[in-house]
Amino acid sequence: MDKAYDPKSTEERVYRLWEEGGYFTPKIDKTKKPFTILLPLPNANDPMHMGHALFTVQDILVRYHRMKGDPTLWLPGGDHAGIETQYVFEKQLAKQDKSRFDFDRATLYQMIAEFVEKNKTVNRDQMKRLGFSLDWTRYRYSLDPDIVAIILDTFRKLHADGLAYRDERLVNFCTKCGTGFSDLEVKHVEQTDPLYYMKYGPFVLATVRPETKFGDTAVAVHPKDKRYKDWVGKEIEVEGLLGTFTVKVIADELIDPKFGTGVAKVTPAHDHKDFDMGKRHNLDMKRVIGFDGRLTAIAGPYAGMKVKAARTKVAEDLAAKGLMDHIDTKYLHTVGVCYKCGTVLEPLPIPQWYVKAKPLADAAADAVKKKKTVIKPLKRFEKMYFDWLKNILDWNISRQVVWGPRIPIWYCLDCNPSVHLSFIAKNGAKTSGTYQEVKRAHTVEEISSGIQTVMAPIGTTYALDSSACKACGGTDVIQETDTFDTWFLSSQWPMTTLGFPDHEDFTYFYPTSVLDTMWDILFFWVARMMMIGLYRTGNVPFEVIHLHSRVVDAKGQKMSKSKGNVMNPIEMVDKYGADALRFALIFGAAPGSDISISDDKVRGMRNFANKLWNIGRFISMNLDSASKDSGNPLDSRNQTGNEEVPYYDETMHKKLTDPNDKRIISEVNMLAAGVTKDIERYRFSDAAQKLYDFTWHRLADVHVEKNKERFKAGDAQALAVVRHVFFMTLKLLHPFMPFVTEAVYQKIPGWNGIPLIVAPWPSLL
RNA sequence: GGACCUGUAGCUCAGUGGUAGAGCGUUCGACUCACAUUCGAAAGGUCAGAGGUUCGAUACCUCUCAGGUCCACCA
Numbered sequence: 001m002d003k004a005y006d007p008k009s010t011e012e013r014v015y016r017l018w019e020e021g022g023y024f025t026p027k028i029d030k031t032k033k034p035f036t037i038l039l040p041l042p043n044a045n046d047p048m049h050m051g052h053a054l055f056t057v058q059d060i061l062v063r064y065h066r067m068k069g070d071p072t073l074w075l076p077g078g079d080h081a082g083i084e085t086q087y088v089f090e091k092q093l094a095k096q097d098k099s100r101f102d103f104d105r106a107t108l109y110q111m112i113a114e115f116v117e118k119n120k121t122v123n124r125d126q127m128k129r130l131g132f133s134l135d136w137t138r139y140r141y142s143l144d145p146d147i148v149a150i151i152l153d154t155f156r157k158l159h160a161d162g163l164a165y166r167d168e169r170l171v172n173f174c175t176k177c178g179t180g181f182s183d184l185e186v187k188h189v190e191q192t193d194p195l196y197y198m199k200y201g202p203f204v205l206a207t208v209r210p211e212t213k214f215g216d217t218a219v220a221v222h223p224k225d226k227r228y229k230d231w232v233g234k235e236i237e238v239e240g241l242l243g244t245f246t247v248k249v250i251a252d253e254l255i256d257p258k259f260g261t262g263v264a265k266v267t268p269a270h271d272h273k274d275f276d277m278g279k280r281h282n283l284d285m286k287r288v289i290g291f292d293g294r295l296t297a298i299a300g301p302y303a304g305m306k307v308k309a310a311r312t313k314v315a316e317d318l319a320a321k322g323l324m325d326h327i328d329t330k331y332l333h334t335v336g337v338c339y340k341c342g343t344v345l346e347p348l349p350i351p352q353w354y355v356k357a358k359p360l361a362d363a364a365a366d367a368v369k370k371k372k373t374v375i376k377p378l379k380r381f382e383k384m385y386f387d388w389l390k391n392i393l394d395w396n397i398s399r400q401v402v403w404g405p406r407i408p409i410w411y412c413l414d415c416n417p418s419v420h421l422s423f424i425a426k427n428g429a430k431t432s433g434t435y436q437e438v439k440r441a442h443t444v445e446e447i448s449s450g451i452q453t454v455m456a457p458i459g460t461t462y463a464l465d466s467s468a469c470k471a472c473g474g475t476d477v478i479q480e481t482d483t484f485d486t487w488f489l490s491s492q493w494p495m496t497t498l499g500f501p502d503h504e505d506f507t508y509f510y511p512t513s514v515l516d517t518m519w520d521i522l523f524f525w526v527a528r529m530m531m532i533g534l535y536r537t538g539n540v541p542f543e544v545i546h547l548h549s550r551v552v553d554a555k556g557q558k559m560s561k562s563k564g565n566v567m568n569p570i571e572m573v574d575k576y577g578a579d580a581l582r583f584a585l586i587f588g589a590a591p592g593s594d595i596s597i598s599d600d601k602v603r604g605m606r607n608f609a610n611k612l613w614n615i616g617r618f619i620s621m622n623l624d625s626a627s628k629d630s631g632n633p634l635d636s637r638n639q640t641g642n643e644e645v646p647y648y649d650e651t652m653h654k655k656l657t658d659p660n661d662k663r664i665i666s667e668v669n670m671l672a673a674g675v676t677k678d679i680e681r682y683r684f685s686d687a688a689q690k691l692y693d694f695t696w697h698r699l700a701d702v703h704v705e706k707n708k709e710r711f712k713a714g715d716a717q718a719l720a721v722v723r724h725v726f727f728m729t730l731k732l733l734h735p736f737m738p739f740v741t742e743a744v745y746q747k748i749p750g751w752n753g754i755p756l757i758v759a760p761w762p763s764l765l
Numbered sequence: 766g767g768a769c770c771u772g773u774a775g776c777u778c779a780g781u782g783g784u785a786g787a788g789c790g791u792u793c794g795a796c797u798c799a800c801a802u803u804c805g806a807a808a809g810g811u812c813a814g815a816g817g818u819u820c821g822a823u824a825c826c827u828c829u830c831a832g833g834u835c836c837a838c839c840a
Contacts, residue, residue, distance in 0.1 A: 004802065170838085188837080195840090207840060220840090256839070264840045272838030333839070347838080380769065384835075387768075391836085520835095554777060554789090556833095576802095588778055588788060593770085596777050600789050607802045618799035685779070689787065704799080712798095 001620060001747055005613035007577025007606075011739045015128055018742075023757050024135045026071040028508050035065035035072045036512040038494055039127075039134060040525070044078030044141060045085055045119040048126040050551040050559060050597065051518060053569040056582045056736075057548055057684060058516045059132050063735035064679050065513075066133070067761040073509055075497055076127065076134040078120055080143045082486035083179060086403040087340050089115050100178070105402050105481075112403045126570055131578045131738045133757070138505075140497045142489050143405070147496040151489050152408050154536055156464055163356045163535075164397075166409075168458050170275045170347040171396060174338035175293030179400040180350055182485060183393055184523055186336040195331035197260065198318055201236040201247075203228075204325045206260025208333070209270070210318060211310040213240060214299045215288035216247055218266035220277060223251035225262050241317050242300045250281045269349050289346055307346070351458055352398035353407055353482065360531035361389040367530060373540045377591035377682050381519060381547050388523050395528075397485045404483035408465050414474030415461035491528035494541035501537075515542040518550060519592075546682055547592065551585070554598030572602050579737035580606035586736060587688045608692060609740045612733070615700050616744035619726055622711040623719055623749040645716050645750065648724035652717065658710075661721040664703045667694065668725045672762045675732045684736075691733050699729060723750060728762045 018024065026034065037058050042048070058074060066072040089112050090100055100108055120141070127134060140147060158164035171180035193208045200219065207213075219236065221228040231249045238245055247266075254273050255264055268278025269285045278285060288298055295302045295310050302310050318324045336345040365386055367373050375382040398407065411419055420434060462480075463470045469477055489496075498506040511533075515526060526545055533541035552558055553565040560566065572581045583605040589595040623645055646652070656662050671694045678687035703722070704711075710718040726748070734741040734756050745756040 001799090003800070005800095183838090205840085209840080254839090259840065266840090271840070273840070274838090276838075334837090336838090378770095383769085387836075523836095552777095556777070584788090590779060593778085598777070598789080601777080603802080604788060607800095610800065610802045614800035614803090616799085621799070689779080693787085700800090701804085705804095708798095 001613075001617040003617075005577075005610045005740055005743075007573075007579065007609070007739065010743045011129070011131070011573075011578055014739050014742050015131065017755065018133065018757055019128075019136070021755060021757075023066070023755070024074070024133050025137050026073045026135070028504065029071050030508070032069075032071055034509055034513075035062070035070040036509040037062055037074045037514050037516065038497060038512055039074060039076045039132075040515075040517045040521075041077040041079040041142065041490065041493060042123050043081035043084055044123075045081070045088060045116045046123060048123050048130075048569055050567055050569050050585075052123070052127070053130060053581060054518070054548055054551060054585055054595070055127075055132060055516070056130065056585055057546070058514070059130075059582075059738070060586070060679065060684060060735040061514060061516070062133055063738060063757065064761065066757065067731065067734070067759060069760065073138070073505075074132070074134045075138050075140070076124070076132075076136060077140040077493070077497060078123070078142065079486065079490060080116065080141070080404060082399060082404040082483065083177065083340065083401050084486070085116060086112060086401045087177060089403075100402075109402050129570060129573050129578060130582065133738070138497070142486075142493075142496075146499075147489075148405050150496045150500055151405060151484065151492060152465075154492060154532065155408060155484075155488075157536070158355060159464065163359065164353060165356065166351055166353050166458060166462075168349055168351040170270075170272055171350045171352055172336055172345040173291065173348040173350065174341065174343050174345055175291065176341050176343040177338055177401075178291065180348070180352060180396065180398065181338070181345070182396040182487075185339050186345060187339040188334045189337050190332060190334050192330055192332050193335075194315070195260070195328040196315055196318075197325040197327065199239075199323045199325055200263070200265060201238040202231070203236075203263045204261050205263040205265055206328075207265055208331065209267075209311065210314045211295065211299075211302070211307060212267040212270050212288050213265065213314065214242065214295070214302070215267045215269050215286040216265045217268060217278070217283040217286060218248050218250050218281065220250050220252045220255050220264050220266050221262060222255040222257040223253065225255075225257045227262060239321075239323065241302075241314065241321065248281075248283075250277065250283075252277045252280065270347055272347055275347070275349070285349060287349065289348065291348065293346060307344075350398075352396050353409075353480075355395040355397055355488075357392045357395050357531070360535050361392045361527075363534045364527060364530035365389040367534060367540050373530065373543060373545060375545045375547070377546065381522065381545075381592070384519075384522060385527060388527060395485075395488075397488045398480075398482040399485050400481070401483055404486060405489070407480040407482050407484060409480040410463045410466050410469075410477040411480070412461045412463065412469035412472060412474050413476040413478060414472050415469060419460055419478075487524050487528060490525055491532040492536070494529060494533055495536060510537065511540050512542045514544045514546055516546040516548060519547040520550070522547065549589075549592055549594050552594045552596050554596060554600070556594065556596050567597065567599075572599075575599075576602045576606035577609060577739065579609045579740045582738075583608065583688060583692075583736055586684045587692065589685045591682060591685075608696065609737060611696055611700060612730075612737070612740055613744055615695070615704065615726060616730075616748060618704065619719075619722055620748055623723060625714070645719045645723065647750065648720045652720060656717070656721075658717065658721075660703065660707055660710075661717060664699070664725050665721060667698055668728050672728060672732060676761070679735070688736060691729070691736065695729055695733070699725060723748060730756060731759055731762050734759075 039055060039058065042052055062072055062074040093099055155164060172186050173180045195206050195208055196210050197204050197206050198210060203219065221232065232251045234249050235246050236249060238247060254277060266274045266277055266283060268274045268283050269287045270289055286298055287296055289307060290296050293306055295305050297303050302314065305313065315324065337343060338345055368375060368382065368385060375385060413419055461469060461471050463477065467477065468475050494510060494512055498510050500506050517526060529541050550558065553567065557563060557565060569581060580602050584597055584602040585595060587605065656665065671690055674690050675687045678684065707718055730741045730745045742756045745751060
């Protein structure tokens, strides 16, 4: 054995041994309850970051259960990651001075597919580097045809049950990414903007968005506001930049009399509150802002200007005309921005597909209340879960990106000759108008390839999965151009990967045992898996939800590219070995709180791996010399003869005489009990601390040091005991540090030939 | 505007109703025959502040101060 443990020369070899031995693939045994974890599917095109390295928690659980003899499945996969991937891909395009508008839909889709295909293996190889014992024979990709088939089927069922519907509402739309989002994906940021107090007919009112004035269809006050009560219901004349116009004064509870002057302009097409008021008061909706983020023809001379520029210009022009009362330049408020690119989101009215969430959410909450699924490790995560489900809004599943499965709905153009199409075609040519108008200028392929969505109005006749209209039999049909929200696919991961409804894997492994992920996707993913899983299978998708926290740097700061403190897990593996990184991530991390990691910490754990190696080396040497004739008749070791050191067993256990042996045996038994309990309770850090302390400070510093003379003298009992204790230690440590433990285990004389990965978990003697 | 979390050794963090712990760092001493990725020893904390409950609080409660997070359609 080498003097120091060398991860580089060991890890790849050991992983290959495991993989070739087929140990990651469970044997289905119907008499045993399986242990199953689904890997939270990383984006197929993304390299790993430290967060992924935390999946070590899952590997610990999986390896522990495998050693306990449970049929254990840890299933890996990759996510096509709709908008995320398209965003990354578009950045690449931008480097070549191209954009999504330069390609038709089919071409763009194909290009992204090839891009993902090229990158798919990267994180797979990286996970192997970390030692994750994933069953690669079951690797699934979210766009595998059989997976997509289940997804589409779920949509059909939701539709048939009245839980999927189409509606035109204000959608938070990113004009840069060209897609709308669900409310969950909106990031709120505080910023200071000018608050314009403009003269508005007989009133002065405050707004941050004077450029939307062209879309105003009312003015609102609070019903109880005495200042304005005589105006309610009246029409007022307002002098504007495009001449004088008339709007109605309405009274609505949504208006805060204390804000500004207590009067608000109402722009139903571009403000969430105004949209609600518009519905209540039956107001017209005038679109001032288009999908490209520019003002529409309604804005007259301002048409074509981008929102921000238009705002400044409109404000200037209003001031020039004497219509600006004053400006509060220090108005602090929050705006919604695109979580991807940071662009301020525009609320725009677009018909979208929604999933009615309440009934599904109630079932999901109920399952946790009834403890069919348990959320660990903190009570507050459960509270977060309940709160979100309680206040849930319907889920917008339409995305105007090409990268994903298209929603299986067809609009009939014979029934709806006036279906409005609005899309940006090849070469950036924006196109809109009725279908017939558009058709004259474009081929059908170009139309259905439109990057933007078909703006079919509500009430349009549509068919599911049909090439002919069910109402009129017409064949001039066009498929919904929107694709599914990625999370709609991932919400079904436990079903789709296992082969719902009748694959052997599904019947055996569902519901899965544990779902371990970071709490930040509790709503995006976990809660929705609960909702859809229960809806389709009638059963929860997992028994335990275990939420871990984020990995932060040595100063407790969140890792981010802009701070430059991002740590690459693979670099750490190269430098100190996978075991060191894994142990560092687990060691000293309280359940549910941030996990800080530093180069120093990983190095410290590398030292621990090395310590373990050298204990093994020392024991090996002593066992070797005790059992082999050195050939030198004067060698004192020959006095003990050539006999193999016997195995430690029940008989020897009962006959133990040496107090040192007795003590270490008792200590290692306590350790085994403690570590087992800690793992069962998801107290991984506690287990790691116990293992570290025992291995280094009890076994090495005390027991080995104290008994060196006995080992040297070839004391069979001493050697049998120390080997037994070391074997146990290796077993207990294996889930945490799989590589070094496996490597050392196989080097100890007396090893029974069975790899540690499937060695039985220690039972107490 | 709601809800929540954190404040313990120089740093990052565990922890418990009853003399305060780890890793890293620091200081001193050792090339001891498994390991210098080591060994031996040591220094270092009114456990944020104030009040309360208790025989007793770092731990439970209240408030204050300081950080941080999540949720939310405030023109």
